[in-house]
Amino acid sequence: MLQAAGRKAHSIGIDLGGTKIEIAVVGDTSAQVEHVHLATGPAGEAERTLQELIDCLKDKFPSTPGSLPVAVGVGVAGQVNPSTGVVQFAPNLRWRNVPLRAPLERALAVPVKIMNDVHAATYGEWLYGAGRGHDDLVCLFVGTGIGGGVVSGGRFLMGHSGSAGELGHMTIDLAGPLCSCGNRGCLEAFTGGWAIANLARLRLRAEPEEGPWIRRLTNGDLGTITAQIVSEAASHGDTLAQSLQTVAGRALGVGLANMINAFNPARIILGGGVMAGMPELLAIAEREAKSRALKAPLREIEIVKAELGPLAGAIGAAARARDLIRGAPNR
Amino acid sequence: MLQAAGRKAHSIGIDLGGTKIEIAVVGDTSAQVEHVHLATGPAGEAERTLQELIDCLKDKFPSTPGSLPVAVGVGVAGQVNPSTGVVQFAPNLRWRNVPLRAPLERALAVPVKIMNDVHAATYGEWLYGAGRGHDDLVCLFVGTGIGGGVVSGGRFLMGHSGSAGELGHMTIDLAGPLCSCGNRGCLEAFTGGWAIANLARLRLRAEPEEGPWIRRLTNGDLGTITAQIVSEAASHGDTLAQSLQTVAGRALGVGLANMINAFNPARIILGGGVMAGMPELLAIAEREAKSRALKAPLREIEIVKAELGPLAGAIGAAARARDLIRGAPNR
Numbered sequence A, B: 001m002l003q004a005a006g007r008k009a010h011s012i013g014i015d016l017g018g019t020k021i022e023i024a025v026v027g028d029t030s031a032q033v034e035h036v037h038l039a040t041g042p043a044g045e046a047e048r049t050l051q052e053l054i055d056c057l058k059d060k061f062p063s064t065p066g067s068l069p070v071a072v073g074v075g076v077a078g079q080v081n082p083s084t085g086v087v088q089f090a091p092n093l094r095w096r097n098v099p100l101r102a103p104l105e106r107a108l109a110v111p112v113k114i115m116n117d118v119h120a121a122t123y124g125e126w127l128y129g130a131g132r133g134h135d136d137l138v139c140l141f142v143g144t145g146i147g148g149g150v151v152s153g154g155r156f157l158m159g160h161s162g163s164a165g166e167l168g169h170m171t172i173d174l175a176g177p178l179c180s181c182g183n184r185g186c187l188e189a190f191t192g193g194w195a196i197a198n199l200a201r202l203r204l205r206a207e208p209e210e211g212p213w214i215r216r217l218t219n220g221d222l223g224t225i226t227a228q229i230v231s232e233a234a235s236h237g238d239t240l241a242q243s244l245q246t247v248a249g250r251a252l253g254v255g256l257a258n259m260i261n262a263f264n265p266a267r268i269i270l271g272g273g274v275m276a277g278m279p280e281l282l283a284i285a286e287r288e289a290k291s292r293a294l295k296a297p298l299r300e301i302e303i304v305k306a307e308l309g310p311l312a313g314a315i316g317a318a319a320r321a322r323d324l325i326r327g328a329p330n331r
Helices: A046-060 A101-108 A117-128 A193-206 A212-217 A227-235 A239-263 A273-277 A281-292 A309-326 B046-060 B101-108 B117-128 B193-206 B212-217 B227-235 B239-263 B273-277 B281-292 B309-326
Strands: A011-016 A020-026 A035-039 A071-076 A079-081 A086-090 A095-099 A112-116 A137-142 A146-152 A267-271 A302-305 B011-016 B020-026 B035-039 B071-076 B079-081 B086-090 B095-099 B112-116 B137-142 B146-152 B267-271 B302-305
Touching (some): A011 A117, A011 A309, A020 A046, A020 A309, A071 A101, A095 A101, A137 A239, A137 A273, A193 A227, A193 A239, A212 A239, A227 A239, A227 A273, A239 B239, A267 A273, A267 A281, A273 A281, B011 B046, B011 B117, B011 B309, B046 B101, B071 B101, B071 B117, B117 B146, B117 B267, B117 B309, B137 B273, B146 B239, B193 B212, B193 B273, B212 B239, B227 B239, B239 B281, B267 B273
Parallel strands (some): A011 A071, A071 A112, A137 A267, B071 B112
Antiparallel strands (some): A011 A020, A020 A035, A137 A146, B020 B035, B086 B095, B137 B146
16 A cells, blocks of 8 residues: 555556656645656566566555555556556567556555556646646657647547547658558658657768768767757758758648647647757747648647656656546546 | 427527538437528628528528527538637638628527538537447548548547647648648648549540540540549549549548547548549548558447438537537537
8 A cells, every 4th residue: 555645635657668667646736746766677577567666666655544545547658458457568568468457456455547658648748737727739749759649628538449649650741751650651750769860870871971960979870879969960060960850840840730730729749858859849840830730720829848858657647547536527 | 580390499500501501400309300402692792691591591490489499500611710600711602700690699589609511510420420329430521622520538629719620631741732722742632522623634634545434424524523523434444533533542541540540539430522422432541541540549440421411511500509508518
């Protein structure tokens, strides 16, 4: 059983990623955040990771009667079944069909809710981050891959089977670069971290005279290219890096225009490692989106950065589990 | 004041198009449909059209106390402000900033709701057509242009300013054909009626030996090409017509895959004149969508034809006005 000293009604959120686990405690009325960092066990070893997580929770938030969290929420980087609490497929953890809710509820004796990590992060940004007070928003997290979440009319969109908001594999260019999903021209195949790095390597290999700053910043080891390195090189005037940045940003803008037309949000919130490492991306994408989307939904749109950083998922998982347990309306 | 004999609680719906007006009466518990057909007055003459509409309503549904409709709903082919009841821009009617709700309420003495015609049609299909009983659906109407509407989690999505569901101008191909909106490669620029006809004309002019059946069916007047003619020519084995149909259908499938990923609907409902005139489109699009969308949202998807035909808008406008007046939850 869990406790968090001095809190009357709180919930605990866990962001279960491929290499690390973030834990946040969210208070009843505000996001009082404490967090704990934990390495994930070896890939594929679900039982060991789960036991370490339970030990950590019991250690950091020891039980006393009367101060249990109202709920524990877990955001998982992968495909989950929210109604059974089973992780169907989490590629980075190499988990397939791992029951997660049942053992956690047994060990912790509080209600547990399992959800997709990007949905959790969207929920966190909505309630405590850049989405506070808005009823219509799209959150897009641009990291190695791209995932999203949508709030419309004050409701978090789940879709029929809980997977709404898969915006990274939106086709924007029929003849575009090959994506990890097998299609061509997905938004992710232009702007995902892996895609920016891939394209950089291709161009650098094809043009030995180009990209001096990228070569310098990677010490010539093209395997270590990241969006951040491309961004840094671009800021030094590296024209290849600048063109890579423009391609990624404009593709992002095309995707945003599609989302603006489809959802008519008041805000688009952009988070994730690529957005952080390549700060110029937002302005390039915004310019492109505003030149393409329809006038009506553009009238009041704001495109902003996420505010909660890497804790968005844990904070959101805690808040969403709490609200689901309480049957909060519209959520 | 309006009456509809023998009905206890009914509402009236009006679909205000560029050339015709459809009027439907919807009963309290089912879609008992009566409908009236009326030509729209000359383009730009809002007052005259409005007066003819009022006269028609008073004539067809004369007033007696105790049998007033609970509401009148009007779906307009254009951009409306649902909260002010003003038609901001209706290109086919050539209306700009025409107040529609206020004069109708004055003349009819019942509450009036103004909405976008595609939203109205989606609402109609949801409650009385191919969407009955589903909480998560996307309706796409493929006519000269392409418009859409979305229901998610049992709620009709409006977006921040009422324009959610603009799915026709989704970019699917950065280098695709030029669209009426100024961008390249919108879904509409491949599959809208105008686009299919345009592309057919281009190909027929470039290839004088090709398209014998299209030429025959149009008596050589390429200005009269429609999606239906292309479809008919294709069914006679005209290979140019077949390839035009495949291009339009596959583009539609790419758009549907994007929608399946974004909204995770249980059903996609396809309506509109192009879908009716080119029946092969659905199967081609479905095959393409299923080969592209992510596995999770594909698991239970159904792609079906709309059921209400050209009355969907009037039926939906009546039902939505009624539900808005009653403050029905989730709508």
